[in-house]
Structures are given as C-alpha cells and as structure tokens.
Amino acid sequence: MLAVPIQALFGQLLIGLINGSFYALLSLGLAIIFGLLNVVNFAHGALYMLGAFVAWFLAEKAGVGYWGALILAPLAVGLFGAVIERLLLRRLAGLDPLYGLLLTFGIALILQGLFSNWFGSSGMPYEMPSALQGGRALPFMFLPNYRLWVIAVSLVVCLGTWAITERTRLGSWLRAATENAALVSAFGINVPRMITITYGLGVALAALAGVLAAPIYRVSPLMGADLIIVVFAVVVIGGMGSILGSIITGFSLGILEGLTKVFYPEASNTVIFVVMAIVLLVRPAGLFGKQA
Amino acid sequence: MSEASAAPAAELAPRSHRAPLAILVALVLVAPWVVYPVFVMKALCFALFACAFNLLLGYAGLLSFGHALFFGAASYATAHAALEWGWRPELCLVFGAAVAAVLGLATGLVAIRRQGIYFAMITLALAQMFFFFSLRAEFTGGENGIQGVPRGMMFGFLDLSRTYVMYYVVAAIFLLGFAILHRTVHSPFGQVLTAIRENEPRAISLGYKVNQYKLIAFVLSAGLAGLAGGTKALVFQLASLTDVHWNTSGEVILMTLIGGLGTIFGPIAGAVFMAALENYLAQLGSWVTVTEGAIFVFCVIAFRRGMFGELSRLLKRPL
Numbered sequence: 001m002l003a004v005p006i007q008a009l010f011g012q013l014l015i016g017l018i019n020g021s022f023y024a025l026l027s028l029g030l031a032i033i034f035g036l037l038n039v040v041n042f043a044h045g046a047l048y049m050l051g052a053f054v055a056w057f058l059a060e061k062a063g064v065g066y067w068g069a070l071i072l073a074p075l076a077v078g079l080f081g082a083v084i085e086r087l088l089l090r091r092l093a094g095l096d097p098l099y100g101l102l103l104t105f106g107i108a109l110i111l112q113g114l115f116s117n118w119f120g121s122s123g124m125p126y127e128m129p130s131a132l133q134g135g136r137a138l139p140f141m142f143l144p145n146y147r148l149w150v151i152a153v154s155l156v157v158c159l160g161t162w163a164i165t166e167r168t169r170l171g172s173w174l175r176a177a178t179e180n181a182a183l184v185s186a187f188g189i190n191v192p193r194m195i196t197i198t199y200g201l202g203v204a205l206a207a208l209a210g211v212l213a214a215p216i217y218r219v220s221p222l223m224g225a226d227l228i229i230v231v232f233a234v235v236v237i238g239g240m241g242s243i244l245g246s247i248i249t250g251f252s253l254g255i256l257e258g259l260t261k262v263f264y265p266e267a268s269n270t271v272i273f274v275v276m277a278i279v280l281l282v283r284p285a286g287l288f289g290k291q292a
Numbered sequence: 293m294s295e296a297s298a299a300p301a302a303e304l305a306p307r308s309h310r311a312p313l314a315i316l317v318a319l320v321l322v323a324p325w326v327v328y329p330v331f332v333m334k335a336l337c338f339a340l341f342a343c344a345f346n347l348l349l350g351y352a353g354l355l356s357f358g359h360a361l362f363f364g365a366a367s368y369a370t371a372h373a374a375l376e377w378g379w380r381p382e383l384c385l386v387f388g389a390a391v392a393a394v395l396g397l398a399t400g401l402v403a404i405r406r407q408g409i410y411f412a413m414i415t416l417a418l419a420q421m422f423f424f425f426s427l428r429a430e431f432t433g434g435e436n437g438i439q440g441v442p443r444g445m446m447f448g449f450l451d452l453s454r455t456y457v458m459y460y461v462v463a464a465i466f467l468l469g470f471a472i473l474h475r476t477v478h479s480p481f482g483q484v485l486t487a488i489r490e491n492e493p494r495a496i497s498l499g500y501k502v503n504q505y506k507l508i509a510f511v512l513s514a515g516l517a518g519l520a521g522g523t524k525a526l527v528f529q530l531a532s533l534t535d536v537h538w539n540t541s542g543e544v545i546l547m548t549l550i551g552g553l554g555t556i557f558g559p560i561a562g563a564v565f566m567a568a569l570e571n572y573l574a575q576l577g578s579w580v581t582v583t584e585g586a587i588f589v590f591c592v593i594a595f596r597r598g599m600f601g602e603l604s605r606l607l608k609r610p611l
Contacts, residue, residue, distance in 0.1 A: 034409075040409050091593055101355070105542060106589040109584050110581075110589070113583075232417055233413070236417065273418060276417055280405050280406065281402065
C-alpha cells in the first residue's frame with residue numbers, strides 16, 4: 001500500500017468522486033422515475049448523451065456558452081422527455097414493467113444510432129468555461145477547479161432533490177402517488193400531469209449530468225451507453241426505494257472504483273459488478289431497499 | 293409478461309403443432325438450395341439462440357438482458373478448443389455448451405434472488421462484467437477475437453469445410469435444440485414454469501420450489517444459447533467481442549419479441565427476419581441500430597403479441 005504514490009491515490013480518489021457524482025445524479029433520476037412510473041428508464045444514458053450534445057449545439061450554432069447550457073440543455077431534454085412520456089410511455093400504463101424497459105431500450109438505440117450516423121463515434125471536445133479553468137495546488141495534489149465544481153453541483157442538486165421530495169407539498173404528492181396513485185387522484189390531484197412532470201424532471205437530471213460531463217469527457221454518441229449499465233448496477237446495490245440511498249451509493253461506489261484503479265487496476269471496470277453480486281448474495285433487497 | 297402470450301400453451305405437445313412442425317423441417321431441409329447457405333446457417337444459429345431465450349422470457353416470465361454472456365462465452369470456448377487444443381468439432385460444441393451452462397448456473401444463482409425488473413438489470417450487469425473480462429483476457433484475443441477457427445471433421449468423417457455438410461450439421465443441431473425446448477415447454481416442468489410466470493406467489497403456495505425451477509430453466513436456456521454460440525463460431529470460424537456485447541443481448545430480445553413471446557415457432561421467424569434485415573441494411577452502418585430501436589418501440593406499443601402471437605389468434609390454435 002505504501003508503494004502507491006500519494007498523488008496517484010488522491011488523483012484517483014478525485015476521479016472516483018467525479019464518477020460518483022455522475023452515478024448519483026443518474027441513479028437519482030432513475031429512482032424518481034421508477035418510483036412513480038414503475039419504469040426502469042433504459043434511455044437514461046442516451047438522454048445524458050443528448051444533454052451533452054444540446055450543450056455542444058448551443059455553443060457551436062447559437063453561441064450560447066456553458067452557463068446558458070447548464071440551464072437550457074436540461075430544460076430542452078426535459079421537454080423532450082415529457083413528450084416521450086405523453087406519446088409513448090403513457091400507453092404502457094398497467095402493463096408489466098418489463099415493457100417499459102424494452103420501450104426505453106428502443107428509444108436509446110434510436111438516439112444513439114442517429115447521433116452515431118451524424119457525428120461518428122469518436123466525439124467532439126467541449127470547451128471548459130474560463131471561470132472554472134485552472135486549479136489549486138494542495139500539499140499532496142493538484143486540484144482542478146472544474147472537478148471541484150462538478151462535485152459541488154452534483155451534491156447540491158442531489159440534496160436539493162431529496163429536500164424537495166421530503167419537505168415540500170409537491171414532494172408529498174409525489175410520495176403519496178408512488179404509494180397509491182388512484183387515491184391521490186381521488187383527492188383532486190392531476191396524477192397524469194404529475195407523471196409527465198416527474199419523467200421530465202428525472203430526464204432533466206440526466207441531461208444536467210451530461211452538460212457537467214461534456215468538458216471532462218468528449219461529447220460522443222455512445223458516452224451514455226456503457227455508463228447506464230454501471231448505473232443499473234449501482235441502483236441494484238442501493239435499492240431503488242430510497243433517494244438518499246441512491247445518492248450515498250452513487251458516491252461511495254465511485255470512490256471504490258477510484259481506489260480499485262490504484263490498487264488493482266485490472267479490476268477497475270468490473271469492481272462495481274462484483275460488489276453487486278456480493279450484495280445480492282448477502283442482502284438481496286439492496287443496501288437501502290425494501291424486499292420487493 | 294403474461295399479457296402478450298397469446299398461446300395458452302396448456303395441452304401437452306398440442307396436435308395443432310404437427311403441420312407447422314412438418315413445414316419447419318421441410319423448410320430447413322430445402323432452404324440452402326434456394327437461399328445463400330451461410331445466411332441460412334446464421335439465421336438458424338440465431339433462431340436456436342432466440343428459442344432458448346424464449347424459454348425464459350416467454351414461458352417463465354424472466355427477462356434476461358444478458359444472454360449474450362452465454363452465447364459469446366460458448367463461442368469463445370468452442371473456438372479456443374478447436375484452434376488451440378485441436379479438438380474434434382463435436383467435442384468443441386459440447387465443451388462450449390457446458391461452459392455456458394456452468395456460467396448460467398453461477399449467473400442464475402445470483403440473479404434469481406430478485407424478480408422482474410431487477411432480474412433484467414442484474415443479468416445485464418453480469419454480462420457486462422463478462423464483456424470487460426473478455427476485453428482484457430488473454431485467450432479471447434481482445435479486440436481481434438479468435439480468428440481462423442478450423443471447422444474440422446465431425447465424428448471423424450463429416451468434413452465441415454464443405455458448405456453443405458456444414459449446413460446439414462447446423463440444421464441437425466438446430467432441430468435437436470428445438471426438439472429439446474419443445475419437449476421442455478410441453479412437459480409438466482414447462483407447465484410449472486408457466487404457472488410461475490402467471491402467478492409466482494400462488495405457485496409457491498402450491499408447494500413448488502420456485503427458485504429451483506427458475507434455476508433449472510436458466511441453466512437449460514444458457515446451455516442451449518451456448519450451443520448456438522458455439523455453432524456460430526464454427527460456421528463463421530470466428531469468435532469476437534460482438535458475441536458478448538449487450539447489443540447481442542438486445543437483438544435476441546428483439547427477435548423473440550417480434551416473432552412472438554411465448555410462442556414456440558415465433559422466435560425462429562423473428563431470427564430469420566432480423567438476419568435478413570441486417571443483411572439488407574449492413575452497408576448502412578448505424579442505421580441498423582436506429583431500425584432496431586424503431587422496431588422495439590413499434591413492437592412494444594402496437595405489436596406485443598408478435599407475428600406468431602397474432603397468427604395464433606387468427607387461426608385460434610396455439611403455435
């Protein structure tokens with residue numbers, strides 16, 4: 001363990017925290033959508049990619065920079081999600097949730113295929129905003145400002161979402177509708193509209209993650225394709241029942257992945273899947289889940 | 293997925309299957325003289341793969357999103373045994389199917405601990421883990437795959453390098469696998485699987501050890517998917533990362549869905565349809581992906597019974 005240089009250790013920990021931020025944002029959106037719609041949104045990775053592409057388009061074609069994209073891209077993708085919900089997902093209400101998974105898988109294939117056709121698979125760079133360039137030198141490592149920003153935004157957004165669902169009236173409706181939609185609509189709340197808004201919000205979170213990721217990774221059509229599978233594993237480990245659970249699980253697994261990269265790099269791609277298998281054998285409902 | 297399964301699948305080996313079975317055998321025997329044989333062999337390999345997959349989704353209600361794991365692992369195992377160890381093809385195929393069945397046992401033990409949507413995500417994740425393993429492992433040849441796999445002499449006297457000999461061996465393997473699946477579905481064991489699909493708590497309360505049934509079905513499905521993958525490796529003399537990629541898992545779901553979930557003949561039609569589609573769209577690159585996605589959306593929204601599900605409703609007999 002002492003053979004590992006301290007810079008490498010902290011460097012990978014930082015990368016782990018960044019990845020954890022994305023896991024947390026994405027699994028949070030999945031958990032919210034699953035709670036109300038009973039749909040596992042396979043298109044989540046593709047919509048994350050779409051968010052990054054909207055940011056890229058805004059910069060290239062409209063001259064809108066990073067800060068504008070941070071608001072506009074989630075808004076645009078959220079609206080797109082609302083349209084998908086109204087036109088397609090709504091028709092599956094009452095069917096086996098597996099159909100929702102297959103439908104959103106199809107949507108993901110369409111989006112990824114279209115963008116691969118237009119842009120090839122290598123991807124384009126996206127410029128970092130000037131205010132966040134550079135970094136600070138700590139005694140043990142160099143800390144780029146942008147990465148600190150990503151972690152901070154992700155933490156604020158995750159905790160904000162949690163606070164909204166736990167502390168506000170909208171959140172209480174949401175939780176009530178998750179428990180019993182028929183009863184909530186009997187109280188005069190427009191549940192179908194709430195479902196549309198929820199799907200839009202969950203999807204907007206994915207787009208926000210995409211914009212945050214754009215300056216770090218390249219903007220490419222398949223950037224969300226493998227990521228979504230890891231996020232599924234995160235969701236299985238955490239259990240989809242708890243929002244706070246998915247945040248904690250997302251960050252801790254990101255860190256664990258970073259540490260694996262330092263001590264046993266060969267396994268860094270697979271460590272999350274191994275953890276998933278172990279958790280399933282020991283505690284099948286997931287760390288924060290109720291037995292389904 | 294009970295809503296889509298049009299066929300009640302209740303009677304043991306229904307009499308209404310006799311005519312379609314005869315048509316199927318005739319088509320398989322005649323096909324290579326009408327269509328390009330390598331194309332038919334590819335279609336038959338994927339048809340067996342899809343039928344094996346359908347045992348889980350169509351009859352036991354288990355959506356495995358990681359079946360490429362078994363198809364691809366067997367493809368690697370068969371290719372490795374043929375190329376590096378110089379085994380005879382029949383032994384290579386048995387070895388490949390055995391490897392897939394063992395992996396199916398390991399995967400199944402983990403995955404059946406959760407139901408429904410979680411089962412799908414878990415199988416997907418485990419298959420992805422195997423994909424990364426294949427990417428790094430020595431014997432898989434990484435990005436290049438295992439190329440130049442010899443077809444060899446089956447049983448010492450069938451020269452598989454001759455196209456038509458290879459074809460009829462593939463046809464025999466397909467029909468054997470199909471017969472096993474047909475028998476399984478219409479056996480008491482298959483009836484219990486259907487009961488689990490329709491109402492798992494009730495099956496448990498009737499005293500069935502549901503997890504054992506699921507696990508056996510999973511291992512059987514994995515083994516036959518492996519037989520399909522190994523055969524594919526011999527036909528194309530190649531085992532590659534494509535075989536273990538999640539895209540292959542998605543394709544086998546699509547074949548089954550479009551042909552008809554829970555119909556015995558549907559997945560074959562779906563596999564032929566998809567193979568033809570890929571053939572025609574091959575030069576169009578990622579448009580194949582877009583088309584596949586669009587078919588997924590269409591099937592889920594408007595065509596949940598699939599080709600043979602609709603046909604069986606029209607003819608009022610289980611297919």
